[in-house]
Amino acid sequence: MRVLALLALLAAPAFAQDTDLELVLLADASGSITQSELMFQRNAYAAAMTDPTVIAAIQNTAYGSIAVTYVEWATNQGVVVPWMRIDGAETAAAFAAALDGPPRGATGRNAIGSALLFARDLIEQNRIDGWRRVIDFSGDTTGNSYGPPIEMARDEVLESGITINALAIVSERRFDSDTLAARYEARIIGGPGAFVVEAGQGEVFAEAVKRKLILEISGVPTPRIVADLR
Template sequence: MRHLLPLLLVAAPLHAQEVDLELVLLADASGSITQSEIEFQRLGYATAITDPAVLNAIRSNLTGSIAVTYVEWAANQAIVVDWTVIDSAESAAGFAAALLPPPRLASGRNAIGAALLEGKRLIEDNSITGLRRVIDFSGDSTGNFSGPSIAEARAEVLAAGITINGLPIVCLDCSGGERSELAQDYERQIIGGPGAFVVAADGNASFAEAVRRKLILEIAGDLPPDAILPAMATPGTLLADR
């Protein structure tokens, strides 16, 4: 029996950690995004993930934890911060601190379909079990210049039971106020799945708030489906319906 013990230990299954939400943050790093905008986006996410309202949303869920990874996409995709379980202010601060220093790793023209499929792969290949699985896709256009089509990739992601939410960046380096059709393009072409929604960012002043609001809605998981929201809107104030 003593000789069998090592074998039994090796054969014992590894139980995946359970969290309320597996969340892939796919951030635009294509050629239209400058280095300062890369840094601004990362700072916006770092600020949002440590916001007290976001932390309260995490604590209020069943397991009191979420798993997050931050990936920049362009012609290629690059993991900036690998999967991190956030269940406290300390773990959120650790994720935020890891997000800011790395150099830009993705570049080139848009490959949105490939980015969505990479988000799916990252969710399916990790050792975490999420009660919900979401890809949070941000970008400043819906152009797709290489790799799988958006429609093909989106269908594959949704078939896997993964929701896609959108953060269209109408403009980072502007004063805001003018809204383009990008949010509607994201609704038609990008988002999908149960409760999918769009939160639009239309300037520096609204970007961090858009990210904060989007994280809260994703963590809470109780937004009515098919909503497009401006950064400062409440869930009941819809810009458009699908």
């Protein structure tokens, strides 16, 4: 009887769902990001995810759906919205609504290496079977005050078969913003089709988020650095 029970367990279907893309949205919540900027970031992602062009891109994928989680990073990392399957306007609206309300997910200084490994673990440990797996990192620096070195963490992520894209947030408060996209290309992104989108703050940031999501979801060939949208 024990053998029959074991065989039945092995024959049972896995608790996984087919989807085109597993996507971790890894948003900067470090000390350089004010509370109003943090909420603007969330609102930009909410607006982008519910945009008709983004929904169309999702529905035009091989499986007609994607799985997304929204995480804020700093010294620690916090899941703001857990994994959600998005396959149309209704589920996209549910994801957008979930972004409105949770407290700040992370505080402190920069721990980019730790954030990348945290995102990798979210993908590796979920029960979702995605055709593509992507970490979408956003930030305004390559500073790394705590945790493992960025390049070491990036290489571990890539060894897991996960692609890293990035959104370089250009800030007038930082003297080195003009080289941020190039540093993200050299130190953070990697994997098949990896790219960096560069954008300033305000409305151009919101447009960059939408553009980046469409590129990631559609999987179209993209230059390593996408044109500046400032």
